[in-house]
Amino acid sequence: MSADKLLLEIGTEEIPSSCIPEVLIQLKAIADDKLKNFGVDSESIKVYATPRRMVVLTTAGLIQKTLVSVSKVTGPPKKAAIGKDGKPTKAGAGFAKKFGRPFEDVKIEDTPKGEYLYLEIEKGGRDAAEVLREVLPEIISDITFPKTMRWGSGDVRFVRPIRYILALLGSRTIDFSMGGLRSGKKKKTLGHRFLSNGELTVNDPDSYEEVLKNACVIVDPVKRSGIINEALDEIEKEHKVKVIRDEELLETICHLTEYPVPVAGSFNEDYLDLPRELLITVMKHHQKYFSVETKDGDITNGFVAFSNMSCGDMPVVRKGYERVLTARLADARFFFDEDRKHTLDHFAQKLSGVVYIKGLGSIADKTRRLGEIAQKIAEAICPQKVLQVKETAALCKADLTTSMVYEFPELQGIMGREYARAQGLDDEVAAAIDEHYRPRFSGDELPSTDVGRAVALADKIDAICCCFALKLIPTGSEDPFSLRRHALGIIRILLEESPEEKISPVKMAKWW
Numbered sequence: 001m002s003a004d005k006l007l008l009e010i011g012t013e014e015i016p017s018s019c020i021p022e023v024l025i026q027l028k029a030i031a032d033d034k035l036k037n038f039g040v041d042s043e044s045i046k047v048y049a050t051p052r053r054m055v056v057l058t059t060a061g062l063i064q065k066t067l068v069s070v071s072k073v074t075g076p077p078k079k080a081a082i083g084k085d086g087k088p089t090k091a092g093a094g095f096a097k098k099f100g101r102p103f104e105d106v107k108i109e110d111t112p113k114g115e116y117l118y119l120e121i122e123k124g125g126r127d128a129a130e131v132l133r134e135v136l137p138e139i140i141s142d143i144t145f146p147k148t149m150r151w152g153s154g155d156v157r158f159v160r161p162i163r164y165i166l167a168l169l170g171s172r173t174i175d176f177s178m179g180g181l182r183s184g185k186k187k188k189t190l191g192h193r194f195l196s197n198g199e200l201t202v203n204d205p206d207s208y209e210e211v212l213k214n215a216c217v218i219v220d221p222v223k224r225s226g227i228i229n230e231a232l233d234e235i236e237k238e239h240k241v242k243v244i245r246d247e248e249l250l251e252t253i254c255h256l257t258e259y260p261v262p263v264a265g266s267f268n269e270d271y272l273d274l275p276r277e278l279l280i281t282v283m284k285h286h287q288k289y290f291s292v293e294t295k296d297g298d299i300t301n302g303f304v305a306f307s308n309m310s311c312g313d314m315p316v317v318r319k320g321y322e323r324v325l326t327a328r329l330a331d332a333r334f335f336f337d338e339d340r341k342h343t344l345d346h347f348a349q350k351l352s353g354v355v356y357i358k359g360l361g362s363i364a365d366k367t368r369r370l371g372e373i374a375q376k377i378a379e380a381i382c383p384q385k386v387l388q389v390k391e392t393a394a395l396c397k398a399d400l401t402t403s404m405v406y407e408f409p410e411l412q413g414i415m416g417r418e419y420a421r422a423q424g425l426d427d428e429v430a431a432a433i434d435e436h437y438r439p440r441f442s443g444d445e446l447p448s449t450d451v452g453r454a455v456a457l458a459d460k461i462d463a464i465c466c467c468f469a470l471k472l473i474p475t476g477s478e479d480p481f482s483l484r485r486h487a488l489g490i491i492r493i494l495l496e497e498s499p500e501e502k503i504s505p506v507k508m509a510k511w512w
Contacts, residue, residue: 003061007190007205008136010054011164019159019254020049020144030142034135038128039063048219050258053220056139057205060167062128074100076115078108092117131168133176136167140178143495154180164190168256171204191215192259194309199314216259228306229322231262232290235304243304244291249284256288257308265322271329273318274336277414282328285410289325335403340422348398359464363397374458381452392432395420395454413437439489445491453493460486
């Protein structure tokens with residue numbers, strides 16, 4: 001019996017890159033579930049996505065008829081289903097009729113509750129193409145998104161308008177309707193929006209990837225990531241530099257492009273006097289550029305961006321990338337210079353106008369609480385540094401009211417450290433203002449100083465205790481205030497970064 005491969009392509013308007021990783025996870029799980037009765041295993045089901053399409057493609061054929069499974073359906077008790085004369089009662093006859101079976105097919109089993117009727121129901125054995133007409137629309141409709149939209153006069157909701165659907169089982173089309181569209185008899189897809197012309201014919205699933213590749217679309221995100229990494233390797237060799245690799249940025253660029261083309265550029269060296277983290281943040285979060293450093297680790301004025309297409313005059317494209325980055329850096333310099341006209345004490349005074357969590361007062365209130373906790377911890381682990389701990393606690397949230405952090409929230413703590421250094425504060429205090437947020441994520445570095453550890457512990461303890469006091473307790477997968485992350489951070493600091501057991505869990509428990 002022959003087996004044909006399956007292709008389902010959902011062609012859409014541009015999908016936000018942030019949605020695609022979750023879409024791939026969902027699509028894989030949904031496809032595995034919906035196709036389990038077609039004789040293909042999970043490893044044979046591939047899911048792809050680009051900004052303009054979502055794809056399910058099998059590398060193994062589906063059997064012509066779905067697998068047959070037998071399930072047992074329990075009916076009414078024997079005493080209510082069969083009369084004294086041995087004939088079925090209304091309840092017994094109704095049970096058999098409900099499943100379209102003669103009463104002779106009904107069987108009786110002895111259970112702990114007595115004798116009951118049951119039927120063995122066979123499912124499956126239907127033509128694969130016929131079943132796929134029902135299954136494929138379900139695959140599409142089962143995908144969920146944080147935000148959806150409707151378009152036209154239809155009632156289907158999706159992350160972006162669906163423009164076409166391609167569904168093939170071998171060389172045959174699977175005809176079904178979805179959102180006012182029909183997969184129909186056309187074996188058509190669309191290539192790159194600008195680098196291809198019109199519709200493309202796909203004769204079967206085996207030729208799908210090659211057809212799109214010839215139309216400047218790399219449909220497999222793993223292959224797109226490989227192209228991006230290879231391009232970065234080539235730039236490193238050519239310019240004898242090191243590109244600062246960032247997996248999050250790599251994933252974003254992968255899902256922003258269908259045909260990634262590298263663009264190596266530079267900006268004015270005068271901006272190199274800005275903090276390193278500021279330069280990297282501007283390039284990563286606002287422009288989606290990779291930063292570049294020397295072999296010795298010093299940041300340079302170079303960058304690597306990726307365009308979604310190639311053109312005949314790439315130097316003009318490069319100048320465009322440089323121009324928009326220069327504007328961003330000029331903004332960053334302005335905020336940086338303006339903020340440094342004031343001390344951190346000035347910004348700390350504004351914290352009383354910033355709400356922390358409803359019912360827990362302002363950030364200024366939180367700062368006072370964590371200051372008291374941090375002082376207790378300091379008295380236990382570093383009594384000679386209590387004054388430094390108190391100063392750090394008072395200023396650790398001050399940068400939240402600066403223009404720079406308002407524009408670049410990712411820099412909280414980092415800018416506080418830079419402003420503290422510019423102000424001439426103690427180096428350990430400046431470092432601790434940044435470190436008190438650590439660990440920010442799994443695998444992140446821990447605070448490196450006693451002052452940083454004391455304030456970091458205090459910050460996390462305050463968050464957990466206050467939220468629990470207001471019954472803001474994590475449930476299931478819901479943890480809006482990151483209390484689990486705070487708890488894990490406390491544990492890591494206590495177990496991994498406690499020199500000479502100065503803040504062992506036992507000692508913490510005694511004084512707390």
